Amino acid sequence: MGDRRSVLVLTNSYDVTADRVLRLLSERRIPVVRLDPGTDLHATASLTATYRPGEQQGVLRTASRELDINRVRSVWVRRPSPYTGPPGLREQDRRFAAQQASWGAGGILASLPEARFVNHPWHNRAAEFKPSQLSTAQRCGFLLPDTVITNDPEEAREFVASRPGGAVYKPLWNTPYRVNGQPHSVWVREVRRAEITDAVSVCPHMFQAKVDKAFDVRVTAVGDRLFGVRIDSPDVDWRYRQELMTCASVEVPETVARAVATYLTELRLIYGAFDFAVAASGDWYFLECNPNGQWAWQPTETTTAVALALADQLEKGPDT
Template structure:
């Protein structure tokens, strides 16, 4: 397929996303036309979206204060970090809920079904790949080593599982949910060690995920952009290195061939172009799959790794076609 240099790259992200700027700068240097919009916020005021259907095709226009984009002329879509679809202020509770839902299914549906556009990643595939149970299932099928895991609403099952792990056990939330303490303070729920004796009946309120602790020597993040893999070894004093990133160090590490093959199989099953894989590595050199964020952050890594990832993403968006 010949590369049409006049077709635009559509970037869906919020205005505060500095990570996107790294890729947009590269595309600008290459003179690739780019339209950046945050549909969840911009369509409430400064932007408009129209789609028309008939005779088996789709046509439409996205208008922003600076650009007018023919939806049939989009070469690729980068779904980065757009704001949630919400209603404009001033509506009643039920009207706001209706408007927000219509925006999600309407505008979200239009932007997820652009004709001939190449997605990094497609929003529906991002959502499918965010379920932890699905991740663990596909990871096992892809050949990764996976920690012993239980997801349960039964406190007795949780206690038995945690008591039977030779290296102890940890709790990990199934989703990065917003949480506030009784005093209203925003809290982040980090991965933490669990004593079976502290597990209470509160487990029955919702599903909880417990895993056998991996006796790791260090962590690894592998950022995959298609068949390009960028690995960094992470050293941190914390069980969950994300908790205090100012105390962690990272340096490039080679990804073993067996892990690379499993990464390829995993991406293929979820039909992903991009994935941020986290591993715990033991002293014996065993790589245990922890999770894969299909839209994970990557600009926190060393300058050389960050620059290489930005170029790899820019290449995909510029080409606008799959491998």
């Protein structure tokens, strides 16, 4: 019957994007176990690991499966919930339980022997830091917009004032934020010198030269397979009003493809969602790489191709 080792999918119960890949694995008769460790492990699931000289054993039990952790073919770290601890506990006890789960269960799930990770959670985390992305992109040969990250208001003012084509502000992390009790997103937006106040000193802020772009591009990388989508939007940040954007497949230049491959290798990633601003000159400027970016919003043919590529990686299992 071949290799019957399971694919372990770490994601929340509302993740319909994961279902696309899970259906493909089911059609290929690849066993799949789905787990949301941040919630399931204090509800319907348990996880045990045992370490002895020369031996590591363990078992994951869910409401419908029992999995030997030595028999995991691949782990897809998709969109698991954060570790928040069981509801009903006092705040201090819940915080303690959440931290223990993160370091304990999270550590076990990140250390499964002979499993292929897409991507490894520790590599994901390291690759999420914007300064690391920019530094790595620079080494890999990407073009970058001039960028400053600073908590010095005067440095920020001088940088913005010296950009003849204008400048934009970008948050360094998508931190949950509320205005009048309502969720509020901080989008990429143009910024002028007069808008920069001394409040910049509270924390680092990221400012970039505005690219005179003709359009945006999302390149979804799965191993050595690249899927490029051109995005036309009236906004600086196309995510702001996605209902107004249009998408179409686009060819990825060979120079960009080589830089993407080098970037993935440097940060030890199999999957990456790369965003570019393409200037009127035709130059592709690297903006960021989300190591766990969404992909099912793209045109149907691209979404289908990405799902197939992910299924191939998960079926493949660890490199031999």
